[in-house]
Amino acid sequence: MLRRSKMPKNTPDDAPARRLVLRRLGRRDRRYLRDHLIGLGPNGRRMRFCGQPSNEVISDYVDAIDWRHAVLIGQFDGAQLVGVAELFPTLPRWARCAELAVSVSRDWRGKGLGAALTEAALTHAQDHRIRRVTLLISPENQAMLAVAEHQGARLLPVADMVVARLRLRAVPNPVLQGIKAIVAMALPPWGRAARAV
Numbered sequence: 001m002l003r004r005s006k007m008p009k010n011t012p013d014d015a016p017a018r019r020l021v022l023r024r025l026g027r028r029d030r031r032y033l034r035d036h037l038i039g040l041g042p043n044g045r046r047m048r049f050c051g052q053p054s055n056e057v058i059s060d061y062v063d064a065i066d067w068r069h070a071v072l073i074g075q076f077d078g079a080q081l082v083g084v085a086e087l088f089p090t091l092p093r094w095a096r097c098a099e100l101a102v103s104v105s106r107d108w109r110g111k112g113l114g115a116a117l118t119e120a121a122l123t124h125a126q127d128h129r130i131r132r133v134t135l136l137i138s139p140e141n142q143a144m145l146a147v148a149e150h151q152g153a154r155l156l157p158v159a160d161m162v163v164a165r166l167r168l169r170a171v172p173n174p175v176l177q178g179i180k181a182i183v184a185m186a187l188p189p190w191g192r193a194a195r196a197v
């Protein structure tokens with residue numbers, strides 16, 4: 001069961017009441033994503049990309065996203081994207097694995113948004129039958145390590161990074177459950193007894 005983290009506690013202190021929306025991003029949201037990632041600041045960029053990408057490299061990264069498979073869940077404050085969880089299913093698809101990266105705008109950090117976005121992405125992954133999720137985290141990144149640990153991740157040091165591995169529980173498939181119930185009812189009593197053993 002995924003840990004139910006609280007939704008972000010409050011908006012930045014100086015923020016007037018604005019419209020907060022949590023939703024999935026699509027191709028048309030590229031400019032919001034670009035602005036958000038460029039606005040992370042030098043340290044945030046280093047933590048997010050494990051390097052120091054230029055604005056152009058970030059822009060190319062956004063343009064290269066495969067929106068048919070990637071799942072991006074973003075928190076908007078009015079027209080500004082203030083946090084995003086990026087879930088990328090990896091190949092081969094039958095292995096049901098995905099990589100996750102999370103980022104939160106500087107003004108919004110430390111308010112529970114990173115944890116809430118991570119939870120939203122993991123819930124989506126679980127609902128879509130993804131079984132393993134991996135995050136690549138810098139060992140200095142205490143906040144992201146805390147989020148991963150709270151979700152039950154196994155943390156493995158690899159080179160100068162930490163790989164966080166999460167195993168998701170399979171959600172019972174209602175169609176399969178129904179078929180199993182019908183088959184069980186159709187079995188003769190001795191068959192049922194054998195199945196129950």
Ligand SMILES: CC(C)(COP(=O)(O)OP(=O)(O)OC[C@H]1O[C@@H](n2cnc3c(N)ncnc32)[C@H](O)[C@@H]1OP(=O)(O)O)[C@@H](O)C(=O)NCCC(=O)NCCS
Nearest residue numbers: 044047102103104109110111112113114115142143144146
């Ligand atoms: C990592 C990041 C997404 C976390 O988001 P956030 O909204 O600031 O985190 P939250 O407020 O949800 O806090 C999550 C946990 O980290 C802890 N935490 C937050 N900031 C922290 C800090 N600076 N140092 C140590 N722990 C911190 C919180 O206490 C919380 O733990 P708790 O549940 O035990 O209280 C955000 O800091 C960020 O965008 N950083 C730059 C990009 C990045 O590092 N991405 C990760 C790539 S995988």
